[in-house]
Amino acid sequence: xxxxxxxxxxxxxxxxxxxxxxxxxxxxxxxxxxxxxxxxxxxxxxxxxxxxxxxxxxxxxxxxxxxxxxxxxxxxxxxxxxxxxxxxxxxxxxxxxxxxxxxxxxxxxxxxxxxxxxxxxxxxxxxxxxxxxxxxxxxxxxxxxxxxxxxxx
Amino acid sequence: xxxxxxxxxxxxxxxxxxxxxxxxxxxxxxxxxxxxxxxxxxxxxxxxxxxxxxxxxxxxxxxxxxxxxxxxxxxxxxxxxxxxxxxxxxxxxxxxxxxxxxxxxxxxxxxxxxxxxxxxxxxxxxxxxxxxxxxxxxxxxxxxxxxxxxxxx
Numbered sequence: 001x002x003x004x005x006x007x008x009x010x011x012x013x014x015x016x017x018x019x020x021x022x023x024x025x026x027x028x029x030x031x032x033x034x035x036x037x038x039x040x041x042x043x044x045x046x047x048x049x050x051x052x053x054x055x056x057x058x059x060x061x062x063x064x065x066x067x068x069x070x071x072x073x074x075x076x077x078x079x080x081x082x083x084x085x086x087x088x089x090x091x092x093x094x095x096x097x098x099x100x101x102x103x104x105x106x107x108x109x110x111x112x113x114x115x116x117x118x119x120x121x122x123x124x125x126x127x128x129x130x131x132x133x134x135x136x137x138x139x140x141x142x143x144x145x146x147x148x149x150x151x152x153x
Numbered sequence: 154x155x156x157x158x159x160x161x162x163x164x165x166x167x168x169x170x171x172x173x174x175x176x177x178x179x180x181x182x183x184x185x186x187x188x189x190x191x192x193x194x195x196x197x198x199x200x201x202x203x204x205x206x207x208x209x210x211x212x213x214x215x216x217x218x219x220x221x222x223x224x225x226x227x228x229x230x231x232x233x234x235x236x237x238x239x240x241x242x243x244x245x246x247x248x249x250x251x252x253x254x255x256x257x258x259x260x261x262x263x264x265x266x267x268x269x270x271x272x273x274x275x276x277x278x279x280x281x282x283x284x285x286x287x288x289x290x291x292x293x294x295x296x297x298x299x300x301x302x303x304x305x306x
Contacts, residue, residue: 009239013249043227043275048256050203050277053227074196074206076273086162096166103201120229122196122275124203 011042017057017079017118027056028065033132033153036062036111045125052125057118058082058111063152066108071127073101079118082111083150088141090150093117106133106141108151164195170210170232170271180209181218186285186306189215189264198278205278210271211235211264216305219261224280226254232271235264236303241294243303246270259286259294261304 011020018024019040027037036059043053057079058064066085081094085108086101092113093099099119101107111117133141133153142148164173171177172193180190189212196206210232211217219238234247238261239254245266246252252272254260264270286294286306295301 007253007255009242009253009255010237010244010246011251011253013247017249019249019251042229042251043253045227048223048277049225049227049275051275053275070201072202074198074202076195084163089162091163093163094166096170096172098164098172098195100160100162100164100196102160102162120273122202122204122206124201 017055031065034063034065037064050125051122054121055118056121057116058109059116060111060114063110064108065130065132066106066151066153067130067132068104068106069128069130070103071124072103074122075099075101076120077117078120080111080116081113082109082115082117083113084109085147085150088144088147090146110150110152170208184218187216187218190217203278204275207274208271209274210269211262212269213264213267216263217261218283218285219259219304219306220283220285221257221259222281222283223256224277225256227275228252228254229273230270231273233264233269234266235262235268235270236266237262238300238303241297241300243299263303263305
């Protein structure tokens with residue numbers, strides 16, 4: 001488990017959706033299965049808080065990875081709008097909407113509405129690694145035309 | 154630990170800072186040590202997510218309870234502005250600012266800037282009960298004039 005990086009008590013916003021001393025990070029270390037997305041860790045979590053609280057921001061035309069995992073996501077859209085796939089449902093989402101991603105459920109976020117899609121995302125500090133779809137998973141997912149049209153791999 | 158009440162995948166905002174099927178609750182069951190503050194539980198948390206994610210909203214002139222506890226708070230201001238005491242520091246806070254409340258640290262939020270003060274607040278699902286200040290604690294706190302002027306009991 002990570003040490004508690006955020007022990008600074010007050011952290012002010014410096015410009016919209018950017019905060020003092022919180023670095024703008026790559027979404028993931030490597031890969032071509034995501035596009036135009038950044039990550040900021042607002043609260044690292046640790047011994048006395050079991051969750052890490054992050055802010056992800058997708059620029060217009062970008063997307064997060066299509067993936068699933070045992071751990072759960074709790075999400076609040078903070079900036080702009082877009083669409084999300086959760087399970088087999090694609091839904092338009094905008095600022096302040098909430099998204100709950102259950103365990104082992106395919107999900108992907110896209111900034112496909114001529115705007116940013118920025119969202120807060122909560123996860124357990126101690127969590128499993130995401131699983132990406134196999135060719136067979138993709139064949140299954142694409143049986144639903146709306147899902148087939150939405151997903152980016 | 155609570156069962157997972159929020160298993161609904163998509164929850165849209167219905168009006169500013171209010172959400173579909175999420176009840177507007179009293180801040181606490183009883184007491185006179187808080188004023189003009191409401192609570193909404195955005196994500197209950199449970200087995201696979203160790204934290205509960207709440208939205209508290211203080212109307213103009215209101216305040217949260219002055220308290221401390223072993224568990225940690227991670228806070229993001231979502232609406233309006235006000236001031237917060239954490240430890241012995243009183244700081245002006247506004248939308249998108251972050252506040253980290255360490256373990257066993259006195260804290261209080263006040264909507265004392267002619268505006269709402271609405272904030273997201275993250276806690277472990279499994280947590281201890283808050284402690285309110287004794288008369289002796291209050292004497293100690295009031296040694297700092299800025300704190301003395303700020304706190305509401």
